Structures are given as structure tokens and as C-alpha cells.
Amino acid sequence: MWFNLLALFFVLAACSISAPVAEKIPHDVTLCNDKRIDEYYWMRERDNPKVIAHLEAENAYTKAMIAHTDKLREEMFQEMKARVKETDLSVPVFHGGYYYYQRDEAGKQYKVNCRKKGSLDAPEEILLDQNKLAEGHEYFSLGMFVVSPDHQLAAYSVDMKGDERYTLSVKEFASGKVYDDTIENAGDLVWANDNRTFYYSLVDDVFRPYKVFRHRLGKTEDELIHHETDERFWLSLKKTRSQRFVLLGAGTFTSSECHIIDANDPEAKARCFLPREENHEYEIEHHGDHLYIRTNLGAINFKLMRAPLGNWPKERWETVLPHRDDALLESVDFFEKYMVIHERANANQIMRVREIASGKDHAVQFPENVFSYSVAKNPEFGSTTFRVNxxxxxxxxxxxxxDIVNRKLELKKEQEIVGGYDRAKYTTERILGKAWDGAEVPISLVYRKDRFKKDGGNPCILDGYGSYGYANDPSFSNARLSLLDRGYVYALAHTRGGSDMGRQWYEDGKMMRKRNTFTDFIACAEKLIADKYTTNKKLGIWSGSAGGLLIGFCVNERPELFGAAVAAVPFVDVLTTMADETIPLTAAEWDQWGNPNKQEHYWYMKSYSPYDNVKKQAYPPMLVTAGLNDPRVMYWEPAKWVARMRAMKTDDNVLLFHVNMGAGHFGQSGRYGELMERALRFTFFVDHLGTR
Structure with a gap:
């Protein structure tokens, strides 16, 4: 009785609060002779008190409108937290005579980096306590943690705002001393083998790694090794597993170039392996007397070549792994006697192991048909075991x-679900949606057996992404159990734009074929409804960042198909963002979306840009989130989008906008902060889609 009265009070209170109405100040953003007026362009002025006041008003409105779900949100948060083993330990990694690991402590947000010498029974040595570094900061993120070859030092970087501006420091383990060698705006880092020299990249004003320096501990002036002046190219650094070379890469989404530095010589010059060429992507690794090249030269799904060390013109390349039409060669890991080959076909991952001397290989058999794996840390070049997550x-x-020799998988650890988890209660399926052009789009599903009936009565959340070639791989979520146990079906759409089905699948979902990503997702939604996994009123959709573009298109194009939508840090103002080279990522991403300064690209991009296609129509209930410090998708994109939808939509459904005022693209930091954000999202869906 009292609970019902309290809920009624919150509903009535919310009804008395009006949604924020943003001021309209016309601003001309005409491009390609197409006159466009952006009435909310002023929201870009972060230092304008009016902007901050508007964002705070949005947060206050959201808080009031979800007040009636506070009890449920706290309940779901506590459920998720209760399933987490709060004091836990990662599987130790043996490297250079030490066992390295991380551990979590109950009640603490961040991890502690530790090691033991020689044996797991040896005393623990704490290398870096992230909780202590985070003290006094609303946000904390550890970027890199790279141990020197002699295992006496570590270079690490931290971000205290969520803006992905990392500060690099060096710590000496024996004394605990932190060197004065502090570097702002640091990117990648690789140690040279003398243990006193390292290479690092520096990011510019638009967050592009554009310079690589050589730094010697104790020296105040660093040596510039490479300056990338082409704004489309981003720099990267890595070290070969053989420890012989430092590899300096420069790349776009369609072209790459690699420079080789002798890791044994702290004075070594960088040598270019092969100058960049349009539409040629390659990467190299070292083994013995050869460099191995993974290349797409005449091979859309990539192939593996090799060339003699020190004498590597193209005419000296020879084929090691030929191109396959039916599988994408994603990467290859090299060890002293073996190479581990990673491929992808039919929305599944494939792992093969080849003996380098004999050329004989075999496939690794994983325990399930639908799964995903990632390469774990495997630092020992002479190892005959290979670790995967x-x-x-x-x-x-x-x-x-x-175990490569005996061809056996050994389970080292499975995430413990506190309170118990009976996987026999849950099941997965894979079905196919049919796109407009006949392409079959895989959909991976999971649900709880005793809560599911194929009669349309289950609420369902459809999750998609479909950009940059990133596959939407199936993975477990401890938090997701709170939805599955309430009768939800969770569906992953493997749309074009990802590489789930190979490189061509990716190519068919970008640039002038980008709309395929969105129509594939709609086809998946229609399949779920047609096969009675759910109904349109019970179907929710969610994604974030470039996936937020997907959500934005869908609610503009087919709003009646969805019962609720959540878009996290969504990229929705495609034309204005891609025309502004002062914004991070813009120039580099012309190879993904197109350059709106070109007529053909402009009109195609305009046809799907969510902000430019808001209509006078009914929209489903929506929750949109942003981070004030986000350097990838600026807060003003979702802010403007919400304002324009509010001004134009014809329904009474809620449209909520939550801005994290102290975080960036990845939301709140810390494991509990992440769970709170999931609880907000999950509660929104339950509030509008119900349960079963």
C-alpha cells in the first residue's frame, strides 16, 4: 500500500517537471551548396555557463523522471554487485622469472598490480596500487603498464579526467621511487633492450599520435624519431615477441607503413620496411632470419608472406599462408617453433597452430560452437603453450x-559467479535475418529456458555496432543475468560494417554502403518479431558511440518497430562533425564515412545522419547518455540531437538525456561505477518493456 502511494507520488512529481527546452540560435552550416541551419550549434561552447546550465537541467530532469525506478535500479545494482567476486586474482603470467598478476580487493574500485619471484609460493611484491593513485580523483584510468626487459622498472600512464590525456611516469620497483621523467599526452610505449631507453608516441590537439620520441632516463631532451605530418595517419609502437625489433607503424583505415628499429641498439635509426601505398594494409613480425608480412596486397582477406631479414623488396616476398576467399586472416602470433593463426569465417573465430619448421598445422577445438576468444598475454618466445581468454x-x-605439443586445452580459471550460476538454465541460438538485398545476417541469441516461450511475450534487447570492421562477438555478461532472469532475450546483430563474416562484410558496411549496417539491423529486428521471439512493443535496442549512429538511424527510420531505445555517447551529427577537422578523429575517419566536402559523399552521409533526419513523428521512449570530457564523441552531439528531437517529436514518450559531468567516452571509472551505469540502462528497459 505504502509502496504504491510512494510510486504514485514520484509519478505525480515527475509530471510537474517540464523537459528542458533548449534555446534556438540559428547558425549557418551550409556545405556543398546545401543550406543547413543548426539551431543548437551554440552547445559546442563548453565554457559558456548557459551550456553547463542546460546540461545540468537535463540531468535534473532525468533524475526526476526515473525517480519511480530508484528502488528497482538499486535492486538491480545490488544483484549485479552480489554476483561479483570482490576479492579476486587474475591468472598469473610467467615472464622473465616472475609471475605477474592483478588482484581486486573487496570494496575497492581498481586493481593492484603484483608479482612473485620464481614461485607462486614466494612473497608478494606490490608493483602499483591503482587505488592509491586514484585517491582524491573522481575519475581514474590506467593506460599502459610496461615492465622493462630486466624487470626492474615499469612505465605507466594515467588519465584523471576521462579525456584520454595520459601522463606517463616511470617507477623503480626495488626502491618505489618514481622518476622525474614525466611525459604529458603520452600514447604507446616500448622499451629498448638496454633498460634505460624507451620509445613513446605523443598525441596532438586532436588526440592523434603524431610523433615518436626516444627517451633516455634522466635526460631532459628527447630525440624525435618520426613526425607524421599526414593528418590521416596515426602512429603506433610495438615490440616483436622475439624482442629483436621495435616496430613503428603509421596507418589509416586503408593504408599502412612500418619502420623497424633495432631494439638492441639504443642509437639505432628507424628503417622503412615498405613505403605507404593507397589501399595497401600490412603489418610485420620477426622470426629467425625472416620478417613475416600480413598483407592485403591482392588479397582482400589478407595473406601471410615472408622476406629475408635485411633484404625485403616485394620481389623477394614468398607466400606462407595463401589468401582464402572463405576466411579472414586476422592476425598471426609467432613463437620460437610455432605460429598461432587467427581467422574468422561465418561469424565464428578459428584458431590454428602451425609448426614453422615442417609447415604442418592443426585447428584448435574449442568446447562450444558459438563462442569468442581473445589472445591473452603470451610474453615468452620459447613457450609451447598459448593462452587465450x-x-x-x-x-x-x-x-x-x-598445450601445443599435446593439443590439449587446459582451463586455468573461469570467472566465479558468486551465489552460483547454473548454465544449464540458459541457452543460445543463432538465426539469420534477411537484408534488403538478400544477404543473410547472423543473429546470436541467449535467454533463460524456463522464462522463454516463442509466442512474442518476451521482452528482447537487440544489440548492434557494425563499424570499423569490429565484430560483434558473443560474450558472457554477469550483469546481463539480471535481465535474462526477468525473462529477457538478448540478441546480437552481426551486421555489415563489422568483419564478422570476413573483410568484404566490413567493406559492404562503410563509406557509400554504410546504410547496409542500419538496414541489416532493422532486418534483424523484423526477424525477431516475425519468429515471435518478441513483439515491437517489447523490443528494445541499444548501442554506443558509432553504434549510437545505428540507433539514431533506426529511430528516425522505423520508430514504430521499437518499444524503447538507449544510445550511449552516440555519434549522430555526422555531417558537421566530419566537416570539422579540429575535432578528434575527423580526418582519419573520412575512410570510414566519407568526406562531406565531396558532393557525392555529402549527400549520401546526409541521407542517414540522425541529427539531420529528425522528423515530426512519434519516437519510442529513449535514454541518451554522454560524457562531458569525451574526446571521441563530443557531448554536444547527443545534446543537440536530444534538443532537436524534443522540439519535433509528436508523442508523449520520455526522452531522457544523462550527462556524466566528470567522465568521458567510457563512462564512470571503476568496477562499481560501470555497474551503476548498467543498472540505469537495464532499469530503463524494464520500466518500458516490462518483464516475463
Missing amino acids: YTSLVTPDSVFDY
Whole structure:
């Protein structure tokens, strides 16, 4: 009785609060002779008190409108937290005579980096306590943590605002001393083998790694190794597993160039392996007397070549792994006697191991048909075991060691679900949606068996992404159990724009074929409804960042198809953002979306840009989020989008906008902060889609 009265009070209170109405100040953003007026352009002025006041008003409105779900949100948060093993330990990684690991402590947000010498029974040495570094800061993120070759030092970087501006420091383990060698705006870092020299990249005003320097501990002036003047190219650094070379890469989404530096010589010059060429992507690794080249030269799904060390013109290249039409060669890991080959086909990952001397290979058999894995840390070049992180929609995150010689997988650890988890209660399926052009789009599903009936009565959340070639791989979510146990079906759409089905799948969902990503997603939604996994009133959609573009298109194009939508840090103002080279990522991403300064690109991009296609129509209930310090998708994109939808939509459904005023693209930091954001999202869906 009292609970019902309290809920009624919150509803009545919310009804008395009006949604923020943003002021309209016309601003001309005409491009390609197409006159466009952006009435909310002023929201870009972050230092304008009016902007901050508007964002705070949005937060206050959201807080009031979700007040009636506070009890449910806290309940879901506590459920998720209760399933987390708060004091836990990662699987130790043996490297250079030490066992390295991280551990979590109950009640603490961040991890502690530790090691033991020689044996797991040895005393623990704390290398870096992230909780102490985070003290006094609303946000904290550890970027890199790179141990020197002699295992006496570590270079690490931290971000205290969520703006992805990292500060690099060097710590000496024995004394605990932190050197004065502090570097702002640091990117990648690789140690040279003398343990006193390292290479690092520096990011510019638009967050592009554009310079690589050589730094010697104790020296105040660093040596510039490479300055990338082409704004489309981003620099990267890595070290070969053989420890012989430092690799300095320069790349776009369609072209790459690699420079080689002798890691044994702290004075070595960088040598260019192959100058950049349009539409040629390659990367190299070292083994013995050869450099191995993964290249798309005449091979859309890539192939593996090799060339003699020190004498590597193209005419000296020879084929090691030929191109396959049916599988994408994603990467290759090299060890002293073996190479581990990673491929992708039919929305599944494939791992093969080849003996380098004989050329014989075999496939690794994983325990499920639908799963995903990622390469874990494998620092020992002479190792005959290979470690992977493994998961599926019903299998908690696991660590496997693969014994290459005996061809056996050994489970080292499976994520413990506190309170118990019976995977037999849950099941997965894979079905196919049919796109407008006949393409079959895979959909991966998970649900709880005893809460599901194929009669349209279950609420369902459809998750998609489909950009940059990133596959939407199936993985376990401890938090997601709070939805599955309430009768939800969770669906992953493997749309074009990702590489789920190979490189061509990616190519068919970018640039002048970008709309395929969105129509594929709609086809998946229609399939779920047609096959009675759910109904349109019970179907929710969610994604973030470039996936927010997907959500934005769908609610503009087919609003009646969805019962609720959540867009996290969504990229929605495509034309204005891609025309502004002062914004991070813009120039580099012309190879993904197009350059709106070109007529053909402009009109195609305008046809799907969510902000430019808001209509006078009914929209489903929506929750949109942003981070004030986000350097990837600026807060003003979702802010403007919400304002324009509010001004034009014809329904009474809620449109909520939550801005994290102290975080960036990845939301709140810390494991509990992440769970709170999930609880907000999940509660919104339950509030509008119900349960079963």
C-alpha cells in the first residue's frame, strides 16, 4: 500500500517537471551548396555557463523522471554487485622469472598490480596500487603498464579526467621511487633492450599520435624519431615477441607503413620496411632470419608472406599462408617453433597452430560452437603453450592454456559467479535475418529456458555496432543475468560494417554502403518479431558511440518497430562533425564515412545522419547518455540531437538525456561505477518493456 502511494507520488512529481527546452540560435552550416541551419550549434561552447546550465537541467530532469525506478535500479545494482567476486586474482603470467598478476580487493574500485619471484609460493611484491593513485580523483584510468626487459622498472600512464590525456611516469620497483621523467599526452610505449631507453608516441590537439620520441632516463631532451605530418595517419609502437625489433607503424583505415628499429641498439635509426601505398594494409613480425608480412596486397582477406631479414623488396616476398576467399586472416602470433593463426569465417573465430619448421598445422577445438576468444598475454618466445581468454553467451569469462605439443586445452580459471550460476538454465541460438538485398545476417541469441516461450511475450534487447570492421562477438555478461532472469532475450546483430563474416562484410558496411549496417539491423529486428521471439512493443535496442549512429538511424527510420531505445555517447551529427577537422578523429575517419566536402559523399552521409533526419513523428521512449570530457564523441552531439528531437517529436514518450559531468567516452571509472551505469540502462528497459 505504502509502496504504491510512494510510486504514485514520484509519478505525480515527475509530471510537474517540464523537459528542458533548449534555446534556438540559428547558425549557418551550409556545405556543398546545401543550406543547413543548426539551431543548437551554440552547445559546442563548453565554457559558456548557459551550456553547463542546460546540461545540468537535463540531468535534473532525468533524475526526476526515473525517480519511480530508484528502488528497482538499486535492486538491480545490488544483484549485479552480489554476483561479483570482490576479492579476486587474475591468472598469473610467467615472464622473465616472475609471475605477474592483478588482484581486486573487496570494496575497492581498481586493481593492484603484483608479482612473485620464481614461485607462486614466494612473497608478494606490490608493483602499483591503482587505488592509491586514484585517491582524491573522481575519475581514474590506467593506460599502459610496461615492465622493462630486466624487470626492474615499469612505465605507466594515467588519465584523471576521462579525456584520454595520459601522463606517463616511470617507477623503480626495488626502491618505489618514481622518476622525474614525466611525459604529458603520452600514447604507446616500448622499451629498448638496454633498460634505460624507451620509445613513446605523443598525441596532438586532436588526440592523434603524431610523433615518436626516444627517451633516455634522466635526460631532459628527447630525440624525435618520426613526425607524421599526414593528418590521416596515426602512429603506433610495438615490440616483436622475439624482442629483436621495435616496430613503428603509421596507418589509416586503408593504408599502412612500418619502420623497424633495432631494439638492441639504443642509437639505432628507424628503417622503412615498405613505403605507404593507397589501399595497401600490412603489418610485420620477426622470426629467425625472416620478417613475416600480413598483407592485403591482392588479397582482400589478407595473406601471410615472408622476406629475408635485411633484404625485403616485394620481389623477394614468398607466400606462407595463401589468401582464402572463405576466411579472414586476422592476425598471426609467432613463437620460437610455432605460429598461432587467427581467422574468422561465418561469424565464428578459428584458431590454428602451425609448426614453422615442417609447415604442418592443426585447428584448435574449442568446447562450444558459438563462442569468442581473445589472445591473452603470451610474453615468452620459447613457450609451447598459448593462452587465450575465452567466453560465450552462456560461459563466464575463462582463461585457457593450449598445450601445443599435446593439443590439449587446459582451463586455468573461469570467472566465479558468486551465489552460483547454473548454465544449464540458459541457452543460445543463432538465426539469420534477411537484408534488403538478400544477404543473410547472423543473429546470436541467449535467454533463460524456463522464462522463454516463442509466442512474442518476451521482452528482447537487440544489440548492434557494425563499424570499423569490429565484430560483434558473443560474450558472457554477469550483469546481463539480471535481465535474462526477468525473462529477457538478448540478441546480437552481426551486421555489415563489422568483419564478422570476413573483410568484404566490413567493406559492404562503410563509406557509400554504410546504410547496409542500419538496414541489416532493422532486418534483424523484423526477424525477431516475425519468429515471435518478441513483439515491437517489447523490443528494445541499444548501442554506443558509432553504434549510437545505428540507433539514431533506426529511430528516425522505423520508430514504430521499437518499444524503447538507449544510445550511449552516440555519434549522430555526422555531417558537421566530419566537416570539422579540429575535432578528434575527423580526418582519419573520412575512410570510414566519407568526406562531406565531396558532393557525392555529402549527400549520401546526409541521407542517414540522425541529427539531420529528425522528423515530426512519434519516437519510442529513449535514454541518451554522454560524457562531458569525451574526446571521441563530443557531448554536444547527443545534446543537440536530444534538443532537436524534443522540439519535433509528436508523442508523449520520455526522452531522457544523462550527462556524466566528470567522465568521458567510457563512462564512470571503476568496477562499481560501470555497474551503476548498467543498472540505469537495464532499469530503463524494464520500466518500458516490462518483464516475463
